[in-house]
Amino acid sequence: MKANVGGFDKVLRIVIGIVLIAFSAMGIIGAWGMIGLLPLLTGVLNFCPAYAMFGMNTCPAESTEHHIHA
Numbered sequence: 001m002k003a004n005v006g007g008f009d010k011v012l013r014i015v016i017g018i019v020l021i022a023f024s025a026m027g028i029i030g031a032w033g034m035i036g037l038l039p040l041l042t043g044v045l046n047f048c049p050a051y052a053m054f055g056m057n058t059c060p061a062e063s064t065e066h067h068i069h070a
Contacts (some may be wrong), residue, residue, distance in 0.1 A: 003046035006059035013043030 005013065017040025024033025042048040051057065 001045075001047050001052075003059050004051045004057040005042055005046045005048050009058040010043045010046060013039040017041070017043060 017036040017038070020029070020033045020036025021040065023029045024031060024036065046059070048056075
């Protein structure tokens with residue numbers, strides 16, 4: 001599984017996941033808040049199956065230059 005979630009997208013997923021789970025645990029939004037596990041896991045694992053299905057990727061591009069030429 002190749003990473004396809006990165007940067008701001010990763011941070012946003014983790015924050016939203018934690019907030020939803022916390023609100024659910026406190027009884028603010030009910031049990032459906034446990035859906036926050038999905039964005040939390042995709043953020044932590046750097047992989048989103050939906051992104052893979054649609055060919056999306058928010059990871060920074062890897063540099064193609066490995067050597068410095070003088």
